[in-house]
Amino acid sequence: MRAFQMQCKAETIRILRNPYFVFWSLLMPIVFYIIFTKVFNTNIQDKQEWQAHYLMSMTAFSVMGSAIMTLGIRIVEERTKGWSVFMRITPLSDQAFFAAKMIGQTVIHLFSILIIFLAGALINQVTLTAFEWLMSGLWILLGSLPFLALGTLVGTMKRVDTASGVSNVIYMILAISGGMWMPMEIMPSIIQKIGVWLPSYNLGNGAWEIIRGNSPEWGNFLILLGYFFLFVLLSSYIRRKQEAAV
Amino acid sequence: MDSIVVLDHVTKTFKNKKAVDHVSFSIKKGEVVAILGPNGAGKTTTIMMMLGLLEPTSGEVRLFTSHPKEKKIRERIGAMLQEVSVIDALKVKEIIQLFRSYYPSPMPFEELVAFTGLSKDDLKRRADKLSGGQKRRLGFALALAGNPDLIFLDEPTVGLDIASRKLFWHTIDELKAQGKTIIFTTHYLQEADDVADRIILFNHGTIIEDGTPVEIKAKLSKQSVSFVESEEISMKELKQLPHVLDVYKRKDRIFVVTDHTDEVIAALFEKKLKISGIQIEQGRLDEAFEQLTENREAM
Incomplete structure (x- = not known):
């Protein structure tokens, strides 16, 4: 049990010390938040709602990024450097190693959510009810699961360069067409039509509903769940194939 | 029988190329065995099968009479592999403590540090910032973290200078004195001669000689x-x-x-x-x- 705790702690520390994580998942969302709520916010009617809405967008954007990129690239790195093979001769089981990674990521997501929420409260005095803060935070935390699964899918790639390139592109496409950078309403209608089916939109929309005093739509929940299973299946299928090839 | 490693007609085929071909041998407790051979002789493949990282195509590998993948076996072995870099973003000290936590009766931290000759300053550094030689030393510390009975070292001295090499083999002598069983691969005959009780000579996936260094030398030289x-x-x-x-x-x-x-x-x-x-x-x-x-x- 001590081994598992130590492993979770080690995984968490490793993400915190990763400059990519600090830049993409903490700095960028906060900088974007300042730009889009302080600098360009001329003709928005309900300013308070927009500030809360965009805070949810940026928090989801942050969590998505660390789930896809930090996790995915790290898995590829560990494999190419021979580390994952080396772990297999220690008494720590593959499952415990993997679970520790997921727990480490989740702790980091929680940390990111708290930091970005705090930034929103300080920068724009965003005021939500305690229930809304809690529920939106929880929604984003749980909603990160399909993205973690997508991260493990990225993790099946052979080279670090490919993984970081591909995950970057996926991340940006998901963020933009899911309405995280700009509201969905101002997107071209074709992107809106595709966007509503993307996991990023469904993650964001749940939180956007919560801060408007509603509950997330059932569709948001079901689509995220569907993506979760899809990515888990795909990545375990590919991993099994890769192992069989040896 | 006190054989702790047994290979029974082990064959490993990679895409119809035989890397290891019907290899059988057993190793007793306390032996220091060198697996010697030119590049591509099947040394690393054999080590990987002994560690349970590769499954033999046919034949059987047993460590302490069990399958090498079992947890209770993994608790008793330690290894230094080729082409394994160190984990990133953690300090040397943190990695050593992490590894110690995996094992039921780890080697005391101070003893591990002494074995590897890492300095106090090295311990506080990020492992990925260490020099190549220091990384090898850390790798050695991780191999010993669980105070293993059986130690595998795959080309442990590659990239070490002469002084570090000497220090390394001195350490192996100490471990041997503690009754550890040590299996290492090398393609330096001299190393095998100086350190091992027994040499198993590989070529083209088969064992071509197996005996004490004196016996092997008499045959070879x-x-x-x-x-x-x-x-x-x-x-x-x-x-x-x-x-x-x-x-x-x-x-x-x-x-x-x-x-x-x-x-x-x-x-x-x-x-x-x-x-x-x-x-x-x-x-x-x-x-x-x-x-x-x-x-x-x-x-």
Whole structure:
């Protein structure tokens, strides 16, 4: 049990010390938040709602990024450097190693959510009810699961360069067409039509509903769940194939 | 039987290329065994199968009479592998403590540090910032973290300078004195000779020799008697002397290759040949080793 705790702690520390994580998942969302709520916010009617809405967008954007990129690239790195093979001769089981990674990521997501929420409260005095803060935070935390699964899918790639390139592109496409950078309403209608089916939109929309005093739509929940299973299946299928090839 | 490693007719085929071909051997507790052979001889593949990282295509590998993948076996082994870099973003100290936490009765932290010769400053550094030699030392510390009974070292001294190499083998002697069983691969014959109780010589996926360094050396190294002829001597006549394996001439010296130098010298005097400047050459082990593996290749 001590081994598992130590492993979770080690995984968490490793993400915190990763400059990519600090830049993409903490700095960028906060900088974007300042730009889009302080600098360009001329003709928005309900300013308070927009500030809360965009805070949810940026928090989801942050969590998505660390789930896809930090996790995915790290898995590829560990494999190419021979580390994952080396772990297999220690008494720590593959499952415990993997679970520790997921727990480490989740702790980091929680940390990111708290930091970005705090930034929103300080920068724009965003005021939500305690229930809304809690529920939106929880929604984003749980909603990160399909993205973690997508991260493990990225993790099946052979080279670090490919993984970081591909995950970057996926991340940006998901963020933009899911309405995280700009509201969905101002997107071209074709992107809106595709966007509503993307996991990023469904993650964001749940939180956007919560801060408007509603509950997330059932569709948001079901689509995220569907993506979760899809990515888990795909990545375990590919991993099994890769192992069989040896 | 106190054999703690048993390989029984183990074969490993990669895409119809046989990397290891029907290899069988067993290793007893406390033995220090060198697996020796040229590149591509199947040394690493054999180590990987012993560690349970590769499954044999056929045959069976047993460690402590169990499958190497079992948790209770993993708790008793430690390994240093090739091409394993260190984990990033953690300090040396943190990695060592993390690894110690995996095992039920780890080696004390201070003892591990002493074994690897890492300094106090090194311990506080990020592992990925260490030099190549320091990373190897950390790798060695991780192999020993669980205070293992059985230690695997795959090419442990590659990339180490002479001083670190010496220190490393000194450490291995200490571990041996503690009764640890150590299996290492190398392609330096000299290392195997200095450290191992037993050498298993691999070539093309099979074992071509298995014995003590003295036995192996006797088989591998060819001694020779050389001299300068004062009048012409028939090479044919020399070849017919007992114990003579080969005769050749190089830079005015005649070399008589033999497995028994005393007998050859006696025979030379008996024949009252007009010769001078007699020398006995031990024959270089490395050369002989190379020659032997090449010969097998030609077969």
